[in-house]
Amino acid sequence: MMHPQRRLGAFIVAALCTALCAEPAHGQAPPRRIEIGRPTGTLDETFNLVTSISELRDGRIIVSDDRDNSLYIGNFRSRSAAVLGRTGRGPREYSRVAFLWSVSDDSTFMQNQFDRRWLVLVGGTIADPPVPDLPWVRTAQSPGRRFPVMGFDHNGNVVAVRLVGTVTPPESLEVVRISRGTGRATVVTQVGVQDPPIRRGGTVTVTVTPGPPGPDDIFHIPFLSVDAVAVFPDGWIAVARNDPYRVDWCAPSVPCVHGPTLIGTPPRLTDAAKQAYLNNLAANGKSIVTRIITYNVPLARTTGWSDRAPPFVERGYSTAGTAPVLPVPDGRLLVERVGTDGKASSQYDVIDRQGAIAGQIELPGNQRIVGFGRNTAYIARTDEDGLKHLTRHPWPKE
Numbered sequence: 001m002m003h004p005q006r007r008l009g010a011f012i013v014a015a016l017c018t019a020l021c022a023e024p025a026h027g028q029a030p031p032r033r034i035e036i037g038r039p040t041g042t043l044d045e046t047f048n049l050v051t052s053i054s055e056l057r058d059g060r061i062i063v064s065d066d067r068d069n070s071l072y073i074g075n076f077r078s079r080s081a082a083v084l085g086r087t088g089r090g091p092r093e094y095s096r097v098a099f100l101w102s103v104s105d106d107s108t109f110m111q112n113q114f115d116r117r118w119l120v121l122v123g124g125t126i127a128d129p130p131v132p133d134l135p136w137v138r139t140a141q142s143p144g145r146r147f148p149v150m151g152f153d154h155n156g157n158v159v160a161v162r163l164v165g166t167v168t169p170p171e172s173l174e175v176v177r178i179s180r181g182t183g184r185a186t187v188v189t190q191v192g193v194q195d196p197p198i199r200r201g202g203t204v205t206v207t208v209t210p211g212p213p214g215p216d217d218i219f220h221i222p223f224l225s226v227d228a229v230a231v232f233p234d235g236w237i238a239v240a241r242n243d244p245y246r247v248d249w250c251a252p253s254v255p256c257v258h259g260p261t262l263i264g265t266p267p268r269l270t271d272a273a274k275q276a277y278l279n280n281l282a283a284n285g286k287s288i289v290t291r292i293i294t295y296n297v298p299l300a301r302t303t304g305w306s307d308r309a310p311p312f313v314e315r316g317y318s319t320a321g322t323a324p325v326l327p328v329p330d331g332r333l334l335v336e337r338v339g340t341d342g343k344a345s346s347q348y349d350v351i352d353r354q355g356a357i358a359g360q361i362e363l364p365g366n367q368r369i370v371g372f373g374r375n376t377a378y379i380a381r382t383d384e385d386g387l388k389h390l391t392r393h394p395w396p397k398e
Contacts, residue, residue, distance in 0.1 A: 034350060034359035034396055036377055041076030041392035050380045050388050053371030054100040054108040056123055061371075061378070062108055063390070064097040071097055071110075073124040076392055085126045092126040094119055102233075103152045111149065135183025147176065147185075151231025151327075155252065156180050159231045161191065175229055175237065175250075188237060189248065189256045191227035221281070221302075225310030230325040230333055238333040238351070240325050245311035247333055247351045259355020262311070269309040272342030275299045279344035283365040284382050309340045329372050329395055332358060336368075358398070 049067035056062070062084065063072040071084040071094070085092050096113035100121075103109050108121040109131065118131035131137060140147040140160050147160035158180055161173040172192055176185040228240045235252040245263040250256035278297045312324040312335055324336040333351040344365035352358040363369070366382040370390075377395045380388040 031349070031357040031360045034361045036361065036363075036379070037394045037396065039379075039391035039393050040376075042079060043074050043076065043081050043390045044079045045072065045074065045081035046383075046387040046389055047072070047081075047380070048386075048388065050370045050390065051097070052100040053373075053378050053390075054102050054121070055371070055373030055376065055378075057106045058123075059373075060124055061373070061390075061392075062100055062121060062124065064100050064110070066097060069097055071126075074390065084121075084124065091128040101149070101152045104154055109152060134180065136178045136180040139178050139183040139185055147178075150175070150229040150237075152180075153231055153235040154233040155235045157235065159188070159229070159237055160185075161229065175239065177237075177252075188250050189239060191229060191239060192242075221278075222314060223277075223305070223310075224314040225306070225312070226314060228312070228314070228323045228325045228335075230323070230327045232327045232331060234331070236331070236353070238325065238327070240312065240333065240335055240351075242310055242312065247335070247355045249353050249355065257355075259351070262349075262351075262355075262357060266308040266310070267340045269306055270340065270342065271299055273309060273338075273340045274302070274305055276339055276342050276344045278302070280339075280346065280365050283344055284346075284368055284380075309338050311335075312337055326369065326372065329374055329376075330398060334369065 047063060047065045047068070049065055050063060051066040052064045054062040059076060061074045061076075063074055063081065064070075065072065069087060072081045073084045074081040085094060087094060087096075089095055094110065094112050098111050098113050101109045106123050110119045110121065111117070112119065112130075118137060120127040120131055136158050140149060140158060147162045150159045150161060152158050156179065158178045159175065160178060161175055162185075163173060172190045174190055175188045177188050178185045225242045227242055230238045230240075232238070237250040237256075239248045239250065239256070240246075241248060244261045245266075246259040246261050248256050248258050278299065282297070314323060326334040328334050328350065331353060335349045335351060337347045337349055339345060339347045346363040346365060346368050348361040348363075348369065349357050350359045350361065361369075363379070364381075367379050369377055370380045371378045372395065373392070375395055377393045379391050379393060381391065382388055
């Protein structure tokens with residue numbers, strides 16, 4: 001059974017609306033195009049697989065590279081990046097990098113994936129000792145009740161998900177808000193973990209071209225159309241629903257509000273769209289669980305696709321940061337979409353707090369938005385050698 005966190009989840013113009021939105025829900029105006037400005041900073045250091053970024057008060061960033069299993073501290077003024085800490089189980093060490101969670105203007109949490117420790121990074125330094133056995137840690141990581149963390153707000157809470165009932169595999173998960181001070185968990189809403197009716201047949205199966213050192217190598221590309229959760233500093237929680245496509249907003253201490261349906265009838269998933277999805281994986285040099293996709297996989301060697309195109313999927317290309325949603329600094333939600341126009345571009349919806357598509361973004365296929373700062377967006381561009389180049393861009397104002 002795939003870990004719930006891997007299954008959860010852990011974003012473009014009127015001209016693209018036909019391609020992305022298929023049949024828009026009744027009464028919706030075509031979204032406007034959002035243009036991301038030219039880069040205001042570049043790092044000369046390259047990375048292998050950028051999974052998350054935490055921006056510090058002084059403008060530096062912490063970068064987690066899942067393929068290198070390393071943390072880096074990046075400085076755009078000097079255009080440099082240096083390794084932060086090292087692997088291990090001792091002080092200021094980590095066994096496996098994971099998603100970086102900002103918990104205040106200058107503090108970041110990261111969980112060691114192979115044990116129960118949480119590292120605290122204060123500015124660009126790993127604190128010693130790590131997070132002690134605090135109430136919220138005991139609640140989120142008690143034996144047999146491990147709650148995958150979805151994020152931290154700046155009001156003293158951590159948001160996680162937990163199984164509902166004892167069914168295996170579970171039919172749904174509860175989203176809970178846990179007080180970091182008391183460890184008390186409050187149920188916010190539920191999210192689905194089973195594939196909704198839009199998708200049948202499991203993950204996509206890709207057969208790799210025969211060659212040394214062995215015969216055909218069959219592996220799976222996760223193409224999971226499930227709900228995704230994002231947590232905002234002000235305590236709001238966004239839940240992107242897949243079937244039908246909508247975004248629900250959950251403010252602190254009040255019931256969640258269902259957003260409007262954003263897609264009427266999901267479009268058919270054409271062969272051109274399937275190949276574009278595969279090409280986009282290659283353009284970004286992404287890894288699929290334990291595999292690295294650095295070439296365009298021929299569509300003829302794949303099976304298991306759905307008939308209809310889900311609005312978004314968890315690509316599962318990394319052990320961290322696989323969710324298709326990111327909280328935007330202006331309070332809106334970024335949703336990485338599955339394109340249906342046959343282009344291997346990176347396509348995003350920006351959803352406002354009324355649940356409407358406020359705008360859409362399209363980037364070249366070898367570029368992805370990998371994180372945000374206070375008023376900035378960070379983009380990873382993959383070069384022809386599969387290396388990632390990080391640039392900082394001003395996030396456009398509403």
